[in-house]
Amino acid sequence: MKRNQSIELLRLISIFFIVIIHSTFAAHSGIARDAIAMDALARFAVPIFFMITGYFILQPNYTRIKFKKQIIKLTKYYIFYEFIYILYYFIIALLENKLPTFESDFITNMKYILIDPKFGFQLWYLINIIWALMIIYIFNYFNKLKILFIISIILNLIGVFISNLSMQLFHTILPIYMTRNFLLLGLFYIILGTYIRKVDINKIKFNNNIILAFSIFMCLSQVVERYLWRILFNSTFEEYFITTIFASISIFIFTLKSNVNNKIIEKISSYSMPIYFLHILVIDILGSLSFHILHININVIRANWVGNITFVIVVCIFSCILYDISKKMLQLLFVKVIKPVKVTAQLNFKSL
Template identity: 25%
Template sequence: MSTTDPIPSANKPRQLDWINNLRVLAMFLVVILHTTSPMLMAYGKVPNNYWLIADFYNALSRFGVPVFVMITGALLLSRDYELGDFLKRRLWRIIPPFLFWSLIYVAYAWFDEDITFTADAWVNVKIVLHQLKFGASYHLWYVYMLIGLYFIIPILSKFVRNATETQIIYFLLLWLGVMIINQPYLSRYNPQIDFHNVTGYLGYLVLGYYLASKQFPAWLNAKWFGMLFLISLIVIVAGTYFVSLTYKGLSTLFYEPISPSIVILSASIFVVFRLSAFKLSPKIKQIVNFAGGYTYGIYLSHALILTILGDPDYHLNIDYTFCTPFISIPLTALICYSLSLLLVWLLSRLPFGKWIAI
């Protein structure tokens, strides 16, 4: 393909099994990420070998959200949209479940005495609105980011569908270049201009579209991208360990989603799935397809399930501490993922349940 030719759209991307498989894996790794976070934050307070296990799992799971955005780009940037119709359909799908679960998290925070309501109804309304404004739970930032991306997708899709490969690569190099400039270790060379909106998740949208459409030469197969994934994973794990050791405290420098290490990690696993022909048994494929249909609901609900599993008041003691972290972290994540899937499936069976459980 010439670099001056427009990049062809992926054929029927919604029917590609690899995208659904990757989506399900990314969701599971987001649960692992949140399972490991308490141990990771306890740097210096837990045994070093335990903390290293948390470091490994955390690094491994860091591609979850970037891959979500790349999948969105792969699926949505290849088509033309009428602005009003696109926003109506997309926002209607994500906002009602988001509002429902936000209110659930507000209610749980009140139940857990993290927030206090008063006898003044207007004050209570302002408390709830404050929670909705800043996110009723730590993981809901993703929805605010996704809403912002939806507003730009109809415009961005026109650019990428008509751009040449050279122009797409120029856009991605510009995104990467600005991202690198904003890294803390280059602070002395930073022109002190806030490039955050430029270097944000917008680039992941275009990267997902490009990598899903790119025709790679035969020699550049999944094995090479698998090696790149492993190298970037080692860099993130080792870099986090040694920088944290140097500063005697947790450093998230290599964990930042808008950073070169995470971009390489995310892009490489994305291409590995695209170029690999994973042969799943019919039963496993059925389970994966089923779970893939509830990914958004699982994302919204899993933080509540994870909190309840580890809350001492409920005496379940299902978290990273119930056995060696190498086993307890993925096992806790699997239990949380399964219960979240069960919950949103049950909610979907209720009248109007599809509006809160998709």
């Protein structure tokens, strides 16, 4: 199926904002308000990723076999990249003589690996999708997706409120896996994407400029809502908001109504998921290299907005490079080592 290039562009924009969130944009410049505002503004990015998954997953020709294959594919991605992060942090612990710390972190990681991993923490997104898709598969099999959608809306709103009001309700800050999980976050946005696919975009009479203006307004409203949760309820969660729902929907509809025709976008967008999987690794590597080899604190370079933007772009570029290098190494390993061994084993078996 030919992908909508407008959605591919939205995917690129979303991953850029995700890197902004994880790189603690502007936090190192001493302008905390800017950091808080930018972080809140970017919160539509992960829900958009969920919605894109939902938009493509339940196509009219999407069979149960394809559905199962998608879940298996995502599970393989998760296992592979989780292994990469565990291996990386093990090597770092070995070099820095911090194996006891690694052992403790590893135990924690394995305890929550099916909900919210410690190593490669951004991979919680994959876990969300895998669990959510299994639930959607069951409800779709019994033709009860509408009921699940209603349930997911309620669960998402519950998630927003209990995460922001955890101190008032439970007298403690809830762990992230209890508030940012597939039931309270991923499930709703994935199903939302499937239902947006059923909407006839051409029947939406609003001018695209109006939709864009509303999208920007709702993104800015996330910033306002974050401050309100903090001021009125002393909330420290500050991740997803009620306004995020409207920001995500309006951005997605604006994207579908837009006509983007650029072959380069589709090619570059193929790096969106590799950037997501690898950007945390790249951020850590860049920080370590700048400190230990160049003897430069990278946060000094990021002491202003230009430095922060530059850093985010560099992280994205290096993530792409790392992905290409890893891909070529795996291909070389398969051609030079695995395939010859496999052929030899088959010949030996036939000779028996």
